[in-house]
Amino acid sequence: MARILITSGPTRQYLDPVRFLSNASSGRMGQAIVAAALKAGHSVIVVSGPVQVRYPAAAEVIQVETTDEMLRACLAEFPACDGLIGVAAPCDYKPRRVAAGKITKTGGPLRLELVETPDIVATLGQRKNRQQWTVGFALESSDARFRALAKLEAKHCDLMVVNTPAAINAAESSIEILAPGGQVLASASGPKSRLASLVLKTISSQLMPAAPQQE
Amino acid sequence: MARILITSGPTRQYLDPVRFLSNASSGRMGQAIVAAALKAGHSVIVVSGPVQVRYPAAAEVIQVETTDEMLRACLAEFPACDGLIGVAAPCDYKPRRVAAGKITKTGGPLRLELVETPDIVATLGQRKNRQQWTVGFALESSDARFRALAKLEAKHCDLMVVNTPAAINAAESSIEILAPGGQVLASASGPKSRLASLVLKTISSQLMPAAPQQE
Numbered sequence: 001m002a003r004i005l006i007t008s009g010p011t012r013q014y015l016d017p018v019r020f021l022s023n024a025s026s027g028r029m030g031q032a033i034v035a036a037a038l039k040a041g042h043s044v045i046v047v048s049g050p051v052q053v054r055y056p057a058a059a060e061v062i063q064v065e066t067t068d069e070m071l072r073a074c075l076a077e078f079p080a081c082d083g084l085i086g087v088a089a090p091c092d093y094k095p096r097r098v099a100a101g102k103i104t105k106t107g108g109p110l111r112l113e114l115v116e117t118p119d120i121v122a123t124l125g126q127r128k129n130r131q132q133w134t135v136g137f138a139l140e141s142s143d144a145r146f147r148a149l150a151k152l153e154a155k156h157c158d159l160m161v162v163n164t165p166a167a168i169n170a171a172e173s174s175i176e177i178l179a180p181g182g183q184v185l186a187s188a189s190g191p192k193s194r195l196a197s198l199v200l201k202t203i204s205s206q207l208m209p210a211a212p213q214q215e
Numbered sequence: 216m217a218r219i220l221i222t223s224g225p226t227r228q229y230l231d232p233v234r235f236l237s238n239a240s241s242g243r244m245g246q247a248i249v250a251a252a253l254k255a256g257h258s259v260i261v262v263s264g265p266v267q268v269r270y271p272a273a274a275e276v277i278q279v280e281t282t283d284e285m286l287r288a289c290l291a292e293f294p295a296c297d298g299l300i301g302v303a304a305p306c307d308y309k310p311r312r313v314a315a316g317k318i319t320k321t322g323g324p325l326r327l328e329l330v331e332t333p334d335i336v337a338t339l340g341q342r343k344n345r346q347q348w349t350v351g352f353a354l355e356s357s358d359a360r361f362r363a364l365a366k367l368e369a370k371h372c373d374l375m376v377v378n379t380p381a382a383i384n385a386a387e388s389s390i391e392i393l394a395p396g397g398q399v400l401a402s403a404s405g406p407k408s409r410l411a412s413l414v415l416k417t418i419s420s421q422l423m424p425a426a427p428q429q430e
Contacts, residue, residue, distance in 0.1 A: 093325055112327040
């Protein structure tokens, strides 16, 4: 059985002590993937942004708030893991400058310059050794399969799970699982628990070495 | 007894179908104010942004997501109410343009122009009739009392409750209640339930007509 690093939930990037950029990721898909991985007999470490869901007690959980914090925690944990499932929806932009005090309204517009945050799945994809694997999630509002395959390649993923914004904060969803060549290995709609089982089953058949056969 | 309109929680302002601006307001102070108002015998209508807390069953609740939605709901309900307690932390900036599809990362910075959202407490403060009252909350990271008094005047409030960013998403907090002249009518630290009782008690003594005395 494997030791799996799972990221989950959103992250937050503050403009000032009060306001932040984020998204509505609830952590429910992450929770379902954690449960499915534990059920399959793997050991799980979760790095999670601020969510209301509770992860199964058998999972080790590291709480973070920003994308940089999530990356730091993942870099520390990944070397001891067999693989990564990046379910989190980290903020991919952050303000170039964070105001020390609450920004006061002036009556005029506020120009904000956002810069990209580090990409967690891509960073771990570049650093993985030959035994390690990485699986990403791509949330796309259009050209989903095409964009997801481009992300798979850019992030050096072994598999990419594709879903749409309708999945955010919903109990049900629909996914496709893409291989590096672009083949759709599996697809399904339904409760996140069922989709999570399918993701784990696909990872197991595609990425995990078969157990040695007894003679 | 009065009919009180209470706003609670954060609002969200989307940049695209996935990303939004918000803040960590949990709705817990709103929840405590709703409970204190009901306990004092008032009828309560809550207009709430996305929160995890549950409001008491005796309160009527209208769920909203953006600041404009919160304002619309308040404008519809306020004429039938005796007063407003604006506990919500609505997003006060929104992107000038909202992208129809998820903004794709380019590798470069993203310049965002934010414009102010309408101020709900100020709008109702301007529209209130002689019998109606409005109470605001001011969250200030510095010069709290001075800035809160300026807000009280700008927003035509009858009272202003001052707190600090440490109050966000916390069970305990500390507040001061300012009158239009700048007098500190009350101040307290402790559980939000206790602070909420103090707010309601102060509203009752300062803003509600005394019941007619029997001879």
